[in-house]
Amino acid sequence: MNLKYTFYFIFIFTLCISCKKETVKNTSEVVKTSIKYAKGFDIVNENGNRYLVLKKVFQNGTNSYKYLLSDKSNFQNNTLKVPVEKLVITSTTHVPMVELLEKEKSIVGFPNTKYISSERTRALVDSGAITELGSEQSMNTEILIDLEPELVVGFSLHPNNKLYNNIKKLGIPVVFNGEWLEETPLGRAEWIKFFGALLGKEKKADSIFSVIEKNYLEAKKIAQSTEQKPKVLSGSMFKDTWYVPAGESFMAKFMSDANLDYIWKVTEGTGSLQLSFESVLDKAQFADFWLGCGLSETREQLISSNRHYDKFDAFNNKKIYTIASKKGPTGGLIYFELAPTRPDLVLKDMIKITNPEALPDYDLFFFKSME
Template sequence: MNASIKVFSLFILLFIVFSCKKESSKTTENTITSVEHAKGFDLVTEQNQTKIVITTPYPNSKETFSYTLGKNADIKTPINKVVVTSTTHIPVLELLGKEHTLVGFPHTKYISSEKTRALIDNGSVKEIGKEASLNTEILLDLHPDMVIGFSMGKTNKAFTTIEQAGIPVLINGDWLEETPLGRAEWIKVFGALYEENKKADSIFNTIKLNYQEAIKIAQKATTKPTILSGAIMSKDVWNLPAGESFVAQFLKDANLNYLWADTKGKGSLSLSFESVLDKGKEADFWIAPGYFTSKEQMLQSNQHYASFKAFKNDRIYSPALKKGKTGGVLYFELAPTRPDLVLKDIIKITHPELLPNYELTFFEKMP
């Protein structure tokens, strides 16, 4: 499992929790940072010394982690053998052409990419347990140059053991970013580790340009459909994205009327079924109805879902349906790195006339 799988039960957030603070590059006499949209890290050059500063390593963290890069530094770069712990890291390695450097991964069945699955199948990538309980014995035998992990809190026994063995661990907080482009910008961290900064910058700039162009396309829409999201996850509580959340940003950029856009918060809202029915009964589209994969499954859970206009009109779309050959959900793996494709999917669903030749990447109509 990985960070995205952890939030599967709150899948309605689609793109959960995230927002942009750094608007432009900052320069002082001795310090240069090229981070534009992410707020969880800085990539700093001071007197020819490159440093990665992780400012948001885990939720509500008050810690900051700093890693110097180079031949005689905290992390010796360029790295040649790596262990990563989230499927969201796989597309980044592939975009940089570095998937062959991956030697270990926890719960490899969640990896969807055919390219990396081929490396797993031929034994190049070893199974190292689960991210919450890494098999450190197997991991240490792989002798990676470093481990890129994620953490839900301050302590992690496995990471401590790895570091005591002399292998650096970089805590990746990309999943805590608050905007689509903020999360995608973490490719620059990997670029620095592989000394492929220019390539990482170029890839990110292309994704950013594609995203911004998609926003312009959405602005041409002559209608603004209303949007419902989420579903009842447990105890009759309907979870859906708050108005300042990651998904709400996507819906805003797609020129849509998300019915809870004016609510506060960057995470999820927990509402009663009655309140959601009252406000969302006539919504034109239902985007990401929890973990459900069919309308029949939804009705088996709650017959009242049939009361919604989007259900009746067959306008429910989910990214839970597209999976790799071993069951990994493509959205969880690739979407954080390619927000431009997520946005185009939403535009295609709700404003199909604006992207007549575009094929959906992540979403499918609920059968």
């Protein structure tokens, strides 16, 4: 299974500051950044130079990486030539960001292209303009060398990744993307500015993110003004464990911003809570809605995976919503690809589901009522 899918497969069971900050100080000036929500990277000016600073791109990493953005390349000295014209990306979540910047034609290779759902980039795959590289953790380096990419944008759990280290030894620059580690919806979406810096589209990236941010905050304001605060259950069983979002996770943030009474909102952690079926039933049997129920598309599929799901009111009242029904032409889930870039649509979906009168003219984008 695609590694990025593995991260989000776990996530599906969990479904399941907005102020400028000083980031770099030298002897002559304080440098400010336009990065408002993302904690994993900065783009800064320092002494007339432009830098991409990566602060958290590995799950338990503490090191930061600073790259000079230049018109010349010297990766041994952490200098990146921009704009990048021949790019390899490794996660479907990178695709919408590159597309929104209108630079999908710069993509020359991708691992597991069958997971790409977007029509424009899918067309490039089908035409042969984007080359299949195999699995992202065992990419075909011979094909990669032939493509002569100027940069590989990777993701990894830890910095000592054999594949990416080998790619670097071949003389191909590798920069890691850490959007999947962000703990807020807008923090994830803001990584479009990372691609904007690499692709020479910084102003466009800023503009696109500003629209997404505005839409998100407006939807949040509408939700917070509603009187109803429905009780919400999330996630489903994987083997003998029910994974639900911890109270400090980005999914809990979504539900808080949608003005929902998320049952496990007062818990610690930014990942998942691992619970027994009995403990979930005890707290969530009478929940109003069930948002996210694994990869099941129908109630029949869901009940066949665990016959005890019918003990929940949300199941019997047909108040379950899934993201598994909306797929690309080759079977990739659109939510996995696009949702990190468009948190405004995720939030609007949650509001429409739980307080439909708050967004009377909005149609669900990612979620679908489970029949």
